Structures are given as C-alpha cells and as structure tokens.
Amino acid sequence: MEPDKSWGAVVFDHRNRYLLIHHAGGRHWDHPKGHADPNETPRDTALREIREEAQINAEIIDGFQTEVGWILPNGRPKKVVYFLARRTGECPAEGPEGEILGETWLPYTQAREKITYDTGKEVLDRAEEFLNLRQRSIRKKSGTAAHDELSGDFQ
Numbered sequence: 001m002e003p004d005k006s007w008g009a010v011v012f013d014h015r016n017r018y019l020l021i022h023h024a025g026g027r028h029w030d031h032p033k034g035h036a037d038p039n040e041t042p043r044d045t046a047l048r049e050i051r052e053e054a055q056i057n058a059e060i061i062d063g064f065q066t067e068v069g070w071i072l073p074n075g076r077p078k079k080v081v082y083f084l085a086r087r088t089g090e091c092p093a094e095g096p097e098g099e100i101l102g103e104t105w106l107p108y109t110q111a112r113e114k115i116t117y118d119t120g121k122e123v124l125d126r127a128e129e130f131l132n133l134r135q136r137s138i139r140k141k142s143g144t145a146a147h148d149e150l151s152g153d154f155q
Contacts, residue, residue: 005080007049007083008033008081009049009083011056013087017111018106019031019104020105029116030116034048034052042081046060046082047060061083065082066082068122069119070119
C-alpha cells in the first residue's frame with residue numbers, strides 16, 4: 001500500500017518560540033503540515049502549509065530535514081517529512097475552513113509538553129538539537145551571538 005505523504009516544518013521565531021497548530025482533524029497539537037498540491041515541491045508545500053495554517057511567512061533553514069512515520073487507523077502507512085523554518089513576517093493567506101482550531105507560540109519545554117503525539121515531540125527534539133548545535137558552531141567561529149543570525153531581525 002502506497003504511503004500517505006505530507007510535508008511540514010518546525011517553525012521558530014526571533015524569541016526562540018515554536019509554532020504549534022491545533023488541528024481540527026484529530027483535535028491534536030502539532031507542527032504545520034499537509035499534502036502537496038499538484039507540481040508542488042516538498043519545500044513549497046511546507047511553506048504553503050505554514051502560510052495557510054498560521055498566516056505567517058517563513059523561510060526554510062538549510063541543513064535540517066527529518067522524517068517520521070506511523071500506521072493510520074485504516075492500515076495505510078503515513079510518512080511526514082519536516083523542514084526547519086524561521087518566521088519572517090505576517091501574511092493574509094487563508095486556509096481551508098475549519099481545518100485549524102488555533103495556534104500558539106511556546107518555548108521548547110512548553111511546546112514539547114503541549115504536542116499531542118510522540119512523533120511530534122521527536123521532531124521538535126531533533127529541531128531543537130539542530131538549532132543548539134548550529135548556535136554553538138556559529139559562536140565558535142565568530143565569537144558573536146548566534147541567535148541573531150538564526151532568528152533574523154523580524155519583530
């Protein structure tokens with residue numbers, strides 16, 4: 001049976017908070033994600049889902065990509081590939097009616113507690129580890145605060 005494939009992103013902002021979406025389907029808290037539109041690349045899918053689900057713009061951070069999977073109740077395998085994205089601003093995009101119940105921005109520990117499923121927590125852990133390693137690497141190379149380079153100047 002062909003897997004059900006989706007793409008999404010762990011999204012962070014300039015205050016090192018993570019975006020969580022309250023999905024209507026299943027009423028769970030997780031990262032933004034969804035299915036690709038025809039001829040859409042995985043990265044474009046992730047960025048569109050962020051715009052539709054949270055009404056924000058974001059940019060993908062190179063070097064991070066992770067995949068998780070599970071079996072859906074109907075027996076079909078589910079695969080989701082996640083990127084890491086930095087919030088860059090607001091946008092007026094609107095997603096499908098009734099798909100999203102809400103959103104929140106939380107620091108790592110609180111975000112991890114709020115995420116409903118273990119696979120979402122694992123993805124967040126991987127993203128946090130990637131960001132921490134990258135910040136340490138940047139500090140070693142430049143001797144300056146890495147946070148500014150990673151988080152950008154969006155307020």
